Amino acid sequence: MTAPAPAFNREALENILARRFFVAPSFEIYGGTAGLYDFGPPGTALLNNFIDTWRKHFVLEEDMLEVDSTILTPYEVLKTSGHVDRFCDWMVKDTVTGDIYRADHLVENVLEARLEADVRARMSALELEAKAKADKAAAAAAAAASGQAAAPAKKTKQKVEVAATKLDAKVRTAYEEILAQIDNYGGDGLARLIREHDIRTPEGNPVTAPVEFNLMFDTSVGPTGDVKAFLRPETAQGQFVNFAKLLEYNNGRMPFASASIGRSFRNEISPRNGLLRVREFLMAEIEHYVDPEDKSHPGFASHADVVLNLLPAKTQLAGSTTISHMKMGDAVKQGIIDNETLGYFLARVHLFLVKVGVNPTLLRFRQHMSNEMAHYACDCWDAELRTSYGWIECVGCADRSAYDLTRHSERTNKKLVVRQALAEPRISEKWTIVVNKKKFGPAFKRAAKDVEAALMALDELAVVAIKDALAKSGAAMVATPDGAQHKLDATLVTVERVTIKEHVREYTPNVIEPSFGVGRILSSLLEHTFYSRxxxxxxxxxxxxxxxxxxxxxxxxxxxxxxxxxxxxxxxxxxxxxxxxxxxxxxxxxxxxxxxxxxxxxxxxxxxxxxxxxxxxxxxxxxxxxxxxxxxxxxxxxxxxxxxxxxxxxxxxxxxxxxxxxxxxx
The missing domain is CATH 3.40.50.800 (Anticodon-binding domain)
Structure with a gap:
C-alpha cells in the first residue's frame, strides 16, 4: 500500500511567503498572469544567495568557463537542435469547460488521489474496527458486571460507506505500476490510460484525446518580422554554438566545462503549483565536455562513497518505486550509472542540494526510461525532491552524447571538434570516398562544393552504404544541408579502402549536462525548511x-x-x-x-x-x-x-x- 504524502501545512507557508513578499503573482493588481511570478526583497535575496552558492560549488570549485548568451534564439538553431520538432508535451481539453491540462499530469493526479483515498479509507476502516472491538469489549464488561448478555454489535452506515471507497487489490497494484512508469507513456499510451481508467478533470468532466503542443514561445526579429526566432527554452544551445571559442580560450585542453545562468521560457500547458510550473524561470546549466573514449573523472575516487538514493529505470519498468541506497562508485561499477563523469556529477549535485538546505531523505535520483529519454540523451537521471505536491523534478543530469555539437557542425559546416596530438601515430584502414574532380564540378555545378562537403562529412557506415549502393545499382544518393538529394554514380566517385596514418586524433566531445531549475529547487527548499515552534x-x-x-x-x-x-x-x-x-x-x-x-x-x-x-x-x-x-x-x-x-x-x-x-x- 502506498503511503499518503507526509502531512504539511502548505497554507501556513504560503501565507508567510505572500505576507513577507518572498514571491507574488506578476501584475497582480491587473489580475495576474498564470505562470509568471515576481520575487520580492527576501525572495530576490534568497535567489541571489542560491546563485552565489551554486557558482562557488560548481563554477569556482570545478574551474568552469561561465558564459552569458542571448535569450532570443534564431529558428535555425533550435530546428537543428531538435527543439522545433520534439520539444512537446501532450495536452487534453475538458470537453465541457474547455480547460487545458497536461495529459500525463492529469492521469498522475487522478490515480494518486484515488490511491490516497484508498489509504484513508483503509485507515478509517481499521480505526472503526478498533473502536468496534473496544465498544464490544466495554459492552461485554458492562454485561458481565450486570449479569446480562451483551447485545450484538451493529454495523454502522459510516463503516459501509468507508469500506465502499476501498480499491480492489488488483486495481491498486495497476495504479501503482502506472505511476511508476508514467513518464514512459506517449500520446497513444496516455489515451489508452484515460479510456481504461476513466480519467476526468477535477470537475468530473471527460477530456479529449491527447495532442502534441510545442512549448516554445515564438517571436520575430527586425521590423519586417521575416526573421523567425524563439525565446530560448534552455541555456545549453548558447554554450554549444560557442564551443570552438571556449576550447580555444581553454588552450585546447580537455576535458573542461562551460556554465550558464539565465532566464529560459516554456509555454506551459497548464501552469500551476506556484514556482513548480511556470512560463519564465531561471536555469543554471553546466555542459561538461569529455572524450567519448574516456569518460573517467579525476574527482571520481574522492566522491565514490557519496550515498545516493537511486530509482533505476529497471525498477520503474517492473512497476516499483522502491529506492536503492547506494554508494555512487558502486552504482557506476555495476553499470547502473553509465560512466564515471555522470556519476561524479550526480554526487556533486547531491552534495550541493544538501548544502542549500534540501532534506536528503526527501531527495532521490530517478533514471529516465527509454520512452521518456530526451532525443539527445544516452543516459539521464533527474534529481527529484519530495514536496506536498509529490516528487518534483528539479535537476536533470544527462549524458547528451555528441548530439548537439554534431548537429550544429553538420548544419553550419563548422568544425566543432577537438584535435589531440598523438604520442604515437595511429594507423588504421578506412573506407573513403574519392571524388573525380574533372567530372564532379560540371555534374553538380553550383552545388558541387556542398555535395563534396556532405560526402566528406559522412561516417564510415554511410560511406560503406554508398559503396554497396554503387555496386548493386550503379547509383547512390547523398543529401546536402539544405535537404536536397543528389545522385552519384561510379563516374563521379569511387569508394576505396585506404590506410590512414594519424598523427592527430580528431573527435567530437560527448557532453555531460547537469541542468538546474532554480525556482523548483527554491520552492521545494522552502517546504523542506519550514516548521512551526x-x-x-x-x-x-x-x-x-x-x-x-x-x-x-x-x-x-x-x-x-x-x-x-x-x-x-x-x-x-x-x-x-x-x-x-x-x-x-x-x-x-x-x-x-x-x-x-x-x-x-x-x-x-x-x-x-x-x-x-x-x-x-x-x-x-x-x-x-x-x-x-x-x-x-x-x-x-x-x-x-x-x-x-x-x-x-x-x-x-x-x-x-x-x-x-x-x-x-x-
Missing amino acids: PEDAARGVLSLPPCMAPIKALIVPLSNNTAFSPLIHDLRQQLRRRGLATRVDDSASSIGKRYARNDELGTPFALTVDFQSVKDNTVTLRERDSTKQIREPVATIINLVDQLVNGETTWDQVIKKYKVFTEQEA
Whole structure:
C-alpha cells in the first residue's frame, strides 16, 4: 500500500511567503498572469544567495568557463537542435469547460488521489474496527458486571460507506505500476490510460484525446518580422554554438566545462503549483565536455562513497518505486550509472542540494526510461525532491552524447571538434570516398562544393552504404544541408579502402549536462525548511542554512534609547564590511516578537544590544533553530557570525566552546 504524502501545512507557508513578499503573482493588481511570478526583497535575496552558492560549488570549485548568451534564439538553431520538432508535451481539453491540462499530469493526479483515498479509507476502516472491538469489549464488561448478555454489535452506515471507497487489490497494484512508469507513456499510451481508467478533470468532466503542443514561445526579429526566432527554452544551445571559442580560450585542453545562468521560457500547458510550473524561470546549466573514449573523472575516487538514493529505470519498468541506497562508485561499477563523469556529477549535485538546505531523505535520483529519454540523451537521471505536491523534478543530469555539437557542425559546416596530438601515430584502414574532380564540378555545378562537403562529412557506415549502393545499382544518393538529394554514380566517385596514418586524433566531445531549475529547487527548499515552534503553532520558522538566508544577522536593540545608537551603527558597519546582510529591528514590539518576525524570514542569527552592551561592549548572539544564546565581546561575536555563515564552524561547536546565556527572552 502506498503511503499518503507526509502531512504539511502548505497554507501556513504560503501565507508567510505572500505576507513577507518572498514571491507574488506578476501584475497582480491587473489580475495576474498564470505562470509568471515576481520575487520580492527576501525572495530576490534568497535567489541571489542560491546563485552565489551554486557558482562557488560548481563554477569556482570545478574551474568552469561561465558564459552569458542571448535569450532570443534564431529558428535555425533550435530546428537543428531538435527543439522545433520534439520539444512537446501532450495536452487534453475538458470537453465541457474547455480547460487545458497536461495529459500525463492529469492521469498522475487522478490515480494518486484515488490511491490516497484508498489509504484513508483503509485507515478509517481499521480505526472503526478498533473502536468496534473496544465498544464490544466495554459492552461485554458492562454485561458481565450486570449479569446480562451483551447485545450484538451493529454495523454502522459510516463503516459501509468507508469500506465502499476501498480499491480492489488488483486495481491498486495497476495504479501503482502506472505511476511508476508514467513518464514512459506517449500520446497513444496516455489515451489508452484515460479510456481504461476513466480519467476526468477535477470537475468530473471527460477530456479529449491527447495532442502534441510545442512549448516554445515564438517571436520575430527586425521590423519586417521575416526573421523567425524563439525565446530560448534552455541555456545549453548558447554554450554549444560557442564551443570552438571556449576550447580555444581553454588552450585546447580537455576535458573542461562551460556554465550558464539565465532566464529560459516554456509555454506551459497548464501552469500551476506556484514556482513548480511556470512560463519564465531561471536555469543554471553546466555542459561538461569529455572524450567519448574516456569518460573517467579525476574527482571520481574522492566522491565514490557519496550515498545516493537511486530509482533505476529497471525498477520503474517492473512497476516499483522502491529506492536503492547506494554508494555512487558502486552504482557506476555495476553499470547502473553509465560512466564515471555522470556519476561524479550526480554526487556533486547531491552534495550541493544538501548544502542549500534540501532534506536528503526527501531527495532521490530517478533514471529516465527509454520512452521518456530526451532525443539527445544516452543516459539521464533527474534529481527529484519530495514536496506536498509529490516528487518534483528539479535537476536533470544527462549524458547528451555528441548530439548537439554534431548537429550544429553538420548544419553550419563548422568544425566543432577537438584535435589531440598523438604520442604515437595511429594507423588504421578506412573506407573513403574519392571524388573525380574533372567530372564532379560540371555534374553538380553550383552545388558541387556542398555535395563534396556532405560526402566528406559522412561516417564510415554511410560511406560503406554508398559503396554497396554503387555496386548493386550503379547509383547512390547523398543529401546536402539544405535537404536536397543528389545522385552519384561510379563516374563521379569511387569508394576505396585506404590506410590512414594519424598523427592527430580528431573527435567530437560527448557532453555531460547537469541542468538546474532554480525556482523548483527554491520552492521545494522552502517546504523542506519550514516548521512551526512546538510550543506555538502560529510561530512559523524557515530553517534556511546561513548561506541561503536573505538576512544573515538581525540587530535587536533592547529599546529605542539613544545610548544604543553608536554600537548599533558599529555592528552594522562591521557585518556589512564582511559582506553579511543585516537588518535592525528597533520597533516597540517585545524582543520575542521581533525574533519571531525574523524567524519567518529565515534569519539565522540575532545580535541583541542592551545596557550591559554599552558598559562592556558585549552583545548576545541568538541562533534561530535552537533559540540558544551566548554573550561575548563584539569582536568575538562578529567573527563567529562570519565563520558560521561561511561554514567554517557550526552552532553546536560554538555552544560547546562558549557558555550559554539564559537571561533574555528567546
